Amino acid sequence: MTAVAAKRRFWVEDGSSVTSARGVEVLDTPLLNKNTAFTRQERAELGLEGLLPAAVQTLEDRVRRAYEQYHEQPTDLLKNVFLAMLQDNDEVLFYRLLTEHLREMLPVVYDPTVGEAIKRYSHEYRRPRGVYLSIAEPDRIEAAFQDLGLGAGDVDLIVASDAEEILGIGDWGAGGIGIAVGKLAVYTAAAGIDPGRVIPVSLDVGTNNEALLNDPDYVGNRHSRVRGQRYDDFIDAYVRTATKLFPRALLHWEDFGPSNGRRILERYRDRICTFNDDMQGTGAIVLAATLSAARVAGTRMRDQRIVIFGAGTAGVGIADQLRDAMVRDGLERGDATRRIWCVDRQGLLTDDMTALRDFQNPYARPAAEARDWAGTGGIGLAEVVANVRPTMLIGTSTVHRAFTEAIVKEMARHVDRPIIFPLSNPTERIEAMPGDLIAWTGGRGLISTGIPVPPVTYKGVTYAIGQANNALLYPGLGLGAVVARAKRISDGMFAAAADAVAGLVSVNTPGASLLPQVENLRQVSATVAVAVAKRAAEENLAQAPLKDPIQQVQDAMWQPEYRPVRAG
Numbered sequence: 001m002t003a004v005a006a007k008r009r010f011w012v013e014d015g016s017s018v019t020s021a022r023g024v025e026v027l028d029t030p031l032l033n034k035n036t037a038f039t040r041q042e043r044a045e046l047g048l049e050g051l052l053p054a055a056v057q058t059l060e061d062r063v064r065r066a067y068e069q070y071h072e073q074p075t076d077l078l079k080n081v082f083l084a085m086l087q088d089n090d091e092v093l094f095y096r097l098l099t100e101h102l103r104e105m106l107p108v109v110y111d112p113t114v115g116e117a118i119k120r121y122s123h124e125y126r127r128p129r130g131v132y133l134s135i136a137e138p139d140r141i142e143a144a145f146q147d148l149g150l151g152a153g154d155v156d157l158i159v160a161s162d163a164e165e166i167l168g169i170g171d172w173g174a175g176g177i178g179i180a181v182g183k184l185a186v187y188t189a190a191a192g193i194d195p196g197r198v199i200p201v202s203l204d205v206g207t208n209n210e211a212l213l214n215d216p217d218y219v220g221n222r223h224s225r226v227r228g229q230r231y232d233d234f235i236d237a238y239v240r241t242a243t244k245l246f247p248r249a250l251l252h253w254e255d256f257g258p259s260n261g262r263r264i265l266e267r268y269r270d271r272i273c274t275f276n277d278d279m280q281g282t283g284a285i286v287l288a289a290t291l292s293a294a295r296v297a298g299t300r301m302r303d304q305r306i307v308i309f310g311a312g313t314a315g316v317g318i319a320d321q322l323r324d325a326m327v328r329d330g331l332e333r334g335d336a337t338r339r340i341w342c343v344d345r346q347g348l349l350t351d352d353m354t355a356l357r358d359f360q361n362p363y364a365r366p367a368a369e370a371r372d373w374a375g376t377g378g379i380g381l382a383e384v385v386a387n388v389r390p391t392m393l394i395g396t397s398t399v400h401r402a403f404t405e406a407i408v409k410e411m412a413r414h415v416d417r418p419i420i421f422p423l424s425n426p427t428e429r430i431e432a433m434p435g436d437l438i439a440w441t442g443g444r445g446l447i448s449t450g451i452p453v454p455p456v457t458y459k460g461v462t463y464a465i466g467q468a469n470n471a472l473l474y475p476g477l478g479l480g481a482v483v484a485r486a487k488r489i490s491d492g493m494f495a496a497a498a499d500a501v502a503g504l505v506s507v508n509t510p511g512a513s514l515l516p517q518v519e520n521l522r523q524v525s526a527t528v529a530v531a532v533a534k535r536a537a538e539e540n541l542a543q544a545p546l547k548d549p550i551q552q553v554q555d556a557m558w559q560p561e562y563r564p565v566r567a568g
């Protein structure tokens with residue numbers, strides 16, 4: 001039985017969990033199990049007396065021991081596996097430990113170690129978590145969800161991935177469930193989304209990763225990726241079934257390939273409550289970091305000249321939100337678009353190129369503009385930077401070390417405070433390390449990264465590097481949507497979320513971070529949630545009354561505490 005399937009074994013009444021389970025079944029239900037923290041009375045009532053050692057311990061005792069055991073794990077991957085086992089055994093303990101040590105453990109549960117765990121998924125596999133939907137059996141989708149035993153009002157959030165572009169590490173097939181599980185752990189740790197009301201989903205449409213196809217241990221469908229009508233019908237069957245069975249659920253899309261991510265979002269965004277995290281969550285957190293950077297630089301949004309390296313799902317998602325922010329700052333849409341230059345594998349995207357993706361087209365530059373820019377190898381990033389003299393350089397390319405010393409120094413020659421965001425994840429994909437960027441710009445660079453990095457000291461100033469990762473944004477967005485019971489997720493809700501994050505940052509001291517610190521993730525998420533819920537109400541998208549959004553958001557946050565358990 002999966003961890004999620006076990007949920008139907010209990011319900012909550014007056015702050016207590018009431019369960020029909022007895023004995024080992026209680027210990028096997030992660031959201032019910034308190035292990036040595038069950039009281040004598042609970043042990044008697046639930047048939048646990050012979051099954052536990054004598055001591056009755058507290059959650060604090062259990063956290064202390066789990067923290068010691070965590071430190072006995074020799075590698076980050078084994079720490080990740082240890083935490084997954086804890087989550088499958090005692091979810092309250094897992095979340096309490098994670099919440100108390102967020103800065104230390106977020107990189108293990110989430111980016112960057114989650115990437116390694118996904119690569120190793122079939123080998124480290126111990127037990128299932130979530131719902132695994134197979135393209136071979138689209139008519140079994142409903143039955144698969146029903147196996148969870150959850151009712152129509154029981155689910156707030158579903159995170160689904162087809163795993164075609166996991167972080168910057170490509171196609172990892174069935175292992176992609178790991179990104180859905182990781183994102184959901186962050187939703188709970190950061191925003192108090194109730195872990196009993198969420199579902200991680202693997203949409204297994206095959207994989208083009210030959211190492212997996214030839215790995216005897218691989219646990220997913222062993223064929224190449226299905227595309228075209230069959231793929232679309234499968235996604236459609238997932239959306240229809242999930243929204244029919246769980247009409248209150250927000251559908252979050254994660255790590256789809258560029259040919260599908262945007263298409264899927266465009267098809268459903270005006271019909272159901274849904275968003276794509278890589279495009280929209282990323283766009284909004286990068287906008288927040290940009291607003292802070294512009295404050296430090298003393299410049300306006302409308303005056304930025306922006307080069308985006310890697311015009312895929314995330315890169316163009318960022319372009320869209322920066323363009324919209326320039327429009328809000330007074331530019332015409334066309335003029336705002338013209339302040340953005342996108343560079344991809346084929347170099348600068350220009351309007352004479354025939355193979356551009358639909359979503360890249362709006363950003364294609366007139367070919368005539370760049371006629372004289374070509375160096376020996378065409379119009380690459382170096383030529384674009386030299387000619388555009390950008391104020392901002394954003395990396396979403398997955399190309400490690402693409403931001404070379406020569407390119408960065410050239411950029412820094414023409415602008416006082418160069419804004420440089422190497423956003424590719426995980427660590428082995430990042431376009432440049434912050435220490436180098438600070439040194440190459442003589443401390444003038446305004447830097448933010450997707451992975452967590454330690455502060456950099458340069459010439460006596462310590463630079464805190466804010467993590468421009470969508471983890472600072474989507475948990476609060478989700479919580480705000482849940483509290484407002486939003487019908488849709490609008491562009492306005494992302495803009496409100498970005499403003500809320502930027503509003504929490506004080507950039508007055510030299511070297512200050514452009515984004516709030518990860519330790520403050522719960523506060524950040526609560527603030528974002530309030531802003532998102534209010535915006536939903538203003539746009540008539542809220543289905544729940546919002547009398548006191550600040551209190552409503554607080555009340556909605558699940559806390560990692562043991563509840564009393566009664567036999568029922």
Ligand SMILES: NC(=O)c1ccc[n+]([C@@H]2O[C@H](COP(=O)([O-])OP(=O)(O)OC[C@H]3O[C@@H](n4cnc5c(N)ncnc54)[C@H](O)[C@@H]3O)[C@@H](O)[C@H]2O)c1
Pocket residue numbers: 165166167168169255257258277278279282309310311312313314315343344345346395396397398399423424425426429449450451468469470471
């Ligand atoms: N910090 C964040 O919150 C965040 C959010 C989303 C994605 N990302 C990261 O951004 C990266 C891209 O993710 P995505 O979902 O957009 O993937 P994607 O596959 O949709 O886009 C990557 C783009 O980079 C281009 N590219 C690849 N090699 C290139 C090269 N040599 N030169 C120029 N362009 C090249 C690809 O053609 C593609 O258009 C990943 O590393 C991912 O982890 C970070």
Ligand SMILES: O=C(O)C[C@H](O)C(=O)O
Pocket residue numbers: 111166167168255277278424425450469470471
């Ligand atoms: O998962 C992350 O760390 C951020 C982002 O969604 C990504 O795909 O890289």
Ligand SMILES: [Mg+2]
Pocket residue numbers: 167254255277278
């Ligand atoms: Mg992602």
